[in-house]
Amino acid sequence: MTARVLVVDDVDANVKLLEARLAAEYFEVRTASNGPEALQICAGEGTDVILLDVMMPGMDGFEVCRRLKSDLQTQHIPIIMVTALDQPADRVKGLEAGADDFLTKPVDDLALITRVKNLARLKLLTDEMLMRASTEEQMGFAAAMNEKLEEAGRDGRVLLVEDRDHAAERIIAALETEQRVGLQTDPVSALLEVPDGDYDLLIVSLNLENADGLRLCSQVRSLDRTRHLPIMIIIEPGEEARLLRGLDMGVNDYIVRPVDPNELLARVRTQIKRKRFTDHLRMRLEETVEMAILDPLTSLHNRRYMGSHLNTLFEEAAQRGRPLALLELDIDHFKAINDSFGHDAGDAVLREFGKRLKRNIRGIDLACRLGGEEFVVVMPDTDREQACLVGERLRQCIAKTPFFGGDATGNIDVTASVGVAALEFPDDTPEIILKRADQALYCAKRDGRNRVVADAA
Known part of the structure; x- marks a missing residue:
């Protein structure tokens, strides 16, 4: 990855x-020779990570x-403090000032690149979070988001x-000042515990007496449920070969013994x-995808999703010579429900209607x-014949039990008309089948409502 x-x-x-x-x-590297120059650069242009020397005039x-x-x-x-003073007091002072990590001179190449990459990724995620917070500011979320980031x-x-x-x-004594820590002495037990433990971080010693921590x-890393779990390893000095293997397989960070508590806290x-x-x-991405394909009131798929998915199902059915049927349903006298009981009651009816639909169809039905x-x-x-039976079952489950419109409204009698169409002719298209179902629905409405009518193919 790259970063500034x-x-x-x-x-x-x-x-x-x-x-x-x-x-x-x-x-992409910028440089500054003193504190005021660094502050000016950070205020004027985008910076992803700062390597900051401690001892400056x-x-x-x-x-x-x-x-x-x-x-x-x-x-x-993110700020990495770079110092020749390898003293606990300096790291405490750095943490109090807000430093995110530490490097000690002479700076080790592997440590430098690992720390910068980790914090650059964190900055990328932070920027995305702040961007989302700023777009939601008018809804009062920005202040809460800033607090969450801290x-x-x-x-x-x-x-x-x-x-x-x-x-x-x-290690536990150091971490318990800020985190909730669990301990496992056996890697097999740890592997069983991690997927169901809702953990934010796994720390593995590479110097286990009876097991291989890298394994x-x-x-x-190979399990789907733990693929994205951050892993930190603890190594002894001079174990560069094992460290490189760990980083290659996806370990996120490491710390060298003897473990400095302040350094450990910062990296955790x-x-x-x-x-x-x-x-x-x-x-949020999953929610955005759901919003694009789901109807917010009923949680059923929306018209946009139906169009693309119907095309896919139609092509599969046509290629394999398999049947495909479609029901179009319309709530009878729905305008009267809104006019008589109000739109809140109408929304309650729509939500319950969606639930009854889902309860009375198969998992593969849309x-x-x-x-x-x-x-x-x-x-x-x-x-078409099977679809008529399903349509009749749906009609009965809707008409049989009144819908609850709310405390002020009580129960409301609801019926629905159903039109049925199916893939039956060589020149059929999704649009033609949908139009035939719509015509059948019109016939059901014209002939008295609360009934199922199949197209006259």
């Missing part, structure tokens, strides 16, 4: 070294970080796989944010709302 990375350091040699490493991975990295995180325009840009990396469900008691205790990572927070943002956007009080049921592998 800002490197901030007052030492020109450090800047050129980081710039060369990042450019080799096709990142005038305004140090901590102050730059605080200012960026306090500005609404720049607070969501807290999204905390209170996650984390499963730790570690079979050494002392190591597990230290567990591979198995988790990043992975949980990514997981939650991804889940949210995936859910029930759609054409619009208003008109509905269509498309039935594969069904001839």
